[in-house]
Amino acid sequence: MARTGAETRELLVDTALRLFREQGFDGTTMRGIATEAGVSLGNAYHYFAGKDELVQELYRVVQVEHRDRTLPRLDPGAPLAENLRTTLHTGLDVMAPYHAFGQAFVRVALPSSSPASPFSPESAGPRDLAVDLMRTVVESSSTRVPARLRERLPHLLWLAYLGVTLHWVTDGSPDQRRTRRLVDGLAPVVGRALSLSRLPVARGLVDDVLTLATGLDGADRPTKEHA
Amino acid sequence: MARTGAETRELLVDTALRLFREQGFDGTTMRGIATEAGVSLGNAYHYFAGKDELVQELYRVVQVEHRDRTLPRLDPGAPLAENLRTTLHTGLDVMAPYHAFGQAFVRVALPSSSPASPFSPESAGPRDLAVDLMRTVVESSSTRVPARLRERLPHLLWLAYLGVTLHWVTDGSPDQRRTRRLVDGLAPVVGRALSLSRLPVARGLVDDVLTLATGLDGADRPTKEHA
DNA sequence: CGGTGCAGTTGAACACGTTCAACTGAGAGG
DNA sequence: CCTCTCAGTTGAACGTGTTCAACTGCACCG
Numbered sequence: 001m002a003r004t005g006a007e008t009r010e011l012l013v014d015t016a017l018r019l020f021r022e023q024g025f026d027g028t029t030m031r032g033i034a035t036e037a038g039v040s041l042g043n044a045y046h047y048f049a050g051k052d053e054l055v056q057e058l059y060r061v062v063q064v065e066h067r068d069r070t071l072p073r074l075d076p077g078a079p080l081a082e083n084l085r086t087t088l089h090t091g092l093d094v095m096a097p098y099h100a101f102g103q104a105f106v107r108v109a110l111p112s113s114s115p116a117s118p119f120s121p122e123s124a125g126p127r128d129l130a131v132d133l134m135r136t137v138v139e140s141s142s143t144r145v146p147a148r149l150r151e152r153l154p155h156l157l158w159l160a161y162l163g164v165t166l167h168w169v170t171d172g173s174p175d176q177r178r179t180r181r182l183v184d185g186l187a188p189v190v191g192r193a194l195s196l197s198r199l200p201v202a203r204g205l206v207d208d209v210l211t212l213a214t215g216l217d218g219a220d221r222p223t224k225e226h227a
Numbered sequence: 228m229a230r231t232g233a234e235t236r237e238l239l240v241d242t243a244l245r246l247f248r249e250q251g252f253d254g255t256t257m258r259g260i261a262t263e264a265g266v267s268l269g270n271a272y273h274y275f276a277g278k279d280e281l282v283q284e285l286y287r288v289v290q291v292e293h294r295d296r297t298l299p300r301l302d303p304g305a306p307l308a309e310n311l312r313t314t315l316h317t318g319l320d321v322m323a324p325y326h327a328f329g330q331a332f333v334r335v336a337l338p339s340s341s342p343a344s345p346f347s348p349e350s351a352g353p354r355d356l357a358v359d360l361m362r363t364v365v366e367s368s369s370t371r372v373p374a375r376l377r378e379r380l381p382h383l384l385w386l387a388y389l390g391v392t393l394h395w396v397t398d399g400s401p402d403q404r405r406t407r408r409l410v411d412g413l414a415p416v417v418g419r420a421l422s423l424s425r426l427p428v429a430r431g432l433v434d435d436v437l438t439l440a441t442g443l444d445g446a447d448r449p450t451k452e453h454a
Numbered sequence: 455c456g457g458t459g460c461a462g463t464t465g466a467a468c469a470c471g472t473t474c475a476a477c478t479g480a481g482a483g484g
Numbered sequence: 485c486c487t488c489t490c491a492g493t494t495g496a497a498c499g500t501g502t503t504c505a506a507c508t509g510c511a512c513c514g
Contacts, residue, residue, distance in 0.1 A: 003492080006492090028473060029471085030470080031383070039494095041471095041472090041494085042472095042495065043494070045471090045472065046492075050472070103337060110333055110396065111396055170344070178442060188435060189435045199428065201426065202423060205416065211412060212409065215408055215412060232461070232462070235462080256499080257501060258499090267463060267503080268502095269466095273462075273463075278501070278502095330495065
């Protein structure tokens with residue numbers, strides 16, 4: 001044999017993602033992936049530090065496909081709520097084959113220390129991809145966004161998307177219909193909230209929420225360490 | 228030997244919770260728990276279907292202690308934001324010893340199918356405990372709550388508490404300071420949002436949010452099954 | 455006394471994720 | 485032709501969560 005390393009690696013990723021789709025995360029064993037790919041167990045671990053690392057591969061794949069399938073569906077000039085709805089539904093479409101796998105995805109990605117966390121530096125690429133997608137959604141919509149919000153809104157929408165994903169993961173209803181309904185309800189709420197945010201009376205709340213959201217992600221603010 | 232079952236069970240719970248505190252979730256093995264408790268491995272599994280089931284025990288313990296430590300600290304007549312802040316901080320105090328364990332807690336509780344999920348029927352007891360605590364917080368505060376919200380607000384605050392818990396679990400900052408800051412920011416935001424919700428212009432948004440929140444938890448709405 | 459049921463208990467066994475020291479074999483250098 | 489190197493690979497081994505058929509010993513019944 002003696003393939004090149006990149007070939008073996010790709011072979012393993014493809015096999016793993018297929019098995020994840022077919023059997024879920026827990027149902028897929030490292031031995032199964034190795035056997036199915038025709039390599040030894042130890043060799044699989046040569047390319048992936050562990051089962052978790054294969055999750056990051058999925059994260060990447062899903063983000064890219066989400067963007068590629070969403071962009072042509074956006075309706076320029078439509079209200080933000082409508083385009084957001086399209087975007088979120090498309091995201092669910094992309095993830096659907098992996099729902100059996102989703103629980104494990106979150107349990108791997110959740111710890112902020114984990115490189116698979118959407119907040120981690122290692123995930124910067126996929127994260128920027130997702131935030132940029134939301135920026136496109138905002139900019140290609142007709143809805144007017146207050147100046148204070150404009151810069152931050154894509155990031156907020158990405159956080160909302162994470163929330164939807166979290167709900168989707170825990171959604172045991174058939175075809176995850178509850179999450180679909182959540183999206184249908186959430187999009188107009190965002191639209192209404194945006195309208196409301198233009199009123200002077202809401203200014204204080206908007207500012208506070210922005211501050212809150214800033215604290216949500218990223219590591220601790222650099223606290224002037226002296227070493 | 229031949230203890231009564233309840234005794235052995237309690238012995239196992241105490242031992243497990245202690246080891247979880249000392250060594251975290253992954254660091255604690257079922258063999259370790261069994262050995263430390265002086266019972267056989269198989270016997271531990273006679274009382275708990277698996278490691279996960281011990282998590283529910285912790286969930287229960289934490290909820291009860293949260294309530295017991297919060298009630299005497301509430302300031303009747305103070306603004307809701309202040310009492311909410313106290314409540315959330317007290318919750319963090321109670322959970323603090325288990326932070327190393329927290330990641331595992333979520334990964335066990337997340338799947339809605341899991342009995343350990345805060346939305347599951349099996350968790351109804353602890354959940355009601357937590358929602359009732361929030362109800363007490365609302366009722367013992369001076370802040371006026373719009374009629375449409377009054378009944379649902381405790382439930383919404385409980386959801387917010389879940390969100391804070393989720394953030395806490397993923398919080399890698401020293402002593403989980405970021406979550407403390409989140410609470411300090413969140414409480415006033417809730418207060419402001421509540422004020423805003425009294426304006427007629429916000430009525431539509433409030434109703435939509437309430438509808439959204441209704442869909443968040445619980446199983447699928449009973450869809451008139453004919454069997 | 456002998457048996458019978460049964461709550462409580464046991465330890466071996468299985469499959470899994472992960473680690474690691476050793477092997478393979480094709481090319482480079484002499 | 486021999487040897488060295490090293491990326492690619494291997495399979496045994498460890499500790500884990502979990503399962504299960506069998507054991508123990510006490511209380512009760514005849």
